[in-house]
Amino acid sequence: MSKAKMILRNRNVIFLLALAAGLLAPYAVPVTRHLVLPALGLAMALALTDVTSDLFLHPRSFFFPALLGIVMNYVILGNVIIGISALLIRDEMLWTGFVLLAAAPPAVAMIPFSGFLHGNGALSLIGTVGAYLGALVIIPLISLKLLGSATFEPYKLLVIIFELIVLPFAVSRLLIRKGLNKRIESSRGAITNWSFFVALYTMIGLNHNIILSRPTTLLTVASISIITMFILGFLIDWVCCLFHIPQETRTSLVLLGTLKNQALAGGLALTLFAQEASLPAAASTMVMVVYIIWLDFKKRWN
Template sequence: MYLVQKIIRNRNTILVMAVVAGMLFGNLAEPLEPYTIWVLALVMLVSTTGISFKSLVPFSNTLKIFGAGILFNYVVFSAMAILLAWLLFPVGPYFMGFVVIAFSPPGIAVIPFSQILHGNSNYTILATLGSYIAAVLILPWVFDLFPTESSLQRTDILIFLTKIIVVPLILSRLLLIKPIKPYVEKSRGRITDWGFAFIIFVAVGLNRHVFYEFSDVLFKSILLLFALTFVLGYIYDKLNRKFHWVDAKTEVSQNLLLTIKSSGFTATTSLALFGKEAAIPSAVMAIMVLVYLIYLSLK
């Protein structure tokens, strides 16, 4: 029984189960779609309690780390993602799905995995925080630059991002009050894992026909996301070893920031702003990121 509980509580197992459940019981996903934004807000609320504002001091150093997070997340990764997506999906919802991925913040998983892989944890936390703050400023302007049939206004996107990033980040400070904090810390990982599992289940379930048919869209998405995780991470690792830009611990953190995007954030944003077809890349990314993190752990 203990072994079964350990397997069920494992983050990787939970996400695999979510993908499989989406494939098998995808008919249940459609009525659950409106709740994805609230589940993501809850996940953000709980998971950001691990970010301490005390770590912002000294602020000059924090700004440098914020800049590094933005460089890896919104410049290097985004440039590669947009270029490859434009070559494979010139227009339409699939392209917008990759635009969301390109300019989304890093996955919350980079923080625990930075510890697991012996990276620079404080660096990862600060760079992640900077990337989430930057997302609120960057995304509303980015969506204006790309063609879409959506009638969304910049203010609509700003309100959406405020709901899932700004408000949870502010309210998370209330969960750090002493009587509440121990309970939050105890359940934070489980809430985050099952929250993302719910979002991935909905994203996969709404688009399970694409997985069953193994269509051209699915093949191109797998190819593109493999390049943005495994290939991009491998290239950066080799370049850093050759030029010695940063120490080994910081390199681990930067590699995660460069390659790991928040599948829950991208799936929810794609569904809410551009429809279920735009969420296909995010559903594929959830699987690809999971495989990549397992690969890094074994490596």
């Protein structure tokens, strides 16, 4: 019984279960799709309890981390995605999907990921917020330049910023003030992991038909995500090591430079284009599950 309980609290097992269940048994997706935002918000609130309020005593110190978020997620990751997909992709709808993925801000989940991978919480938070604010300008510009369309509602990004960053941060301050963060410390990992199960299961389950119906195309699409996560992540970490950047800061920079908001990119693809345009976001989600598991193993090994 205790062994089964230990397995069900294991983050990597939970993530793999989400991947398998999303592909093979997506029957609960009509229900879980309404739980994704609350689940991610809960994971965010718990992760942000590690960020002290002292961070906000010096607003001038925000600029550089916010700029780093934009540089890592757009100047580096966005350009790599567009460059590699321009070389490998000939299908117009798949190209559209990759452009939308490149235009998307960082995965909001990178803040909780940064928490359990022992990253720099302040850099992860401010870098993500900076990239989201930059996205209000960058998404329409990239869409107009590469797709000939600037159809985008900034309101959606502002809602995401409020629901998944501002509100969870306020909840985290309340938990700290009431001392509840210490009381739930022993259960925090399990709550966070199963919150991610809901989000990952839903994102993969929503796209399981297109994932399973085009396995050959999926391999090409997934290979681009493998390059932009595993190989690019290795290069970012290697360069940071050359400059003797601390491990926790390297971890946050790697996450900012390898993770995109696949849910937003996939949603824009389904709303504005054909279902096929959402395949890059769906494949990226699957690769991300394996990538985060790999980073977790790497952290433990080190």
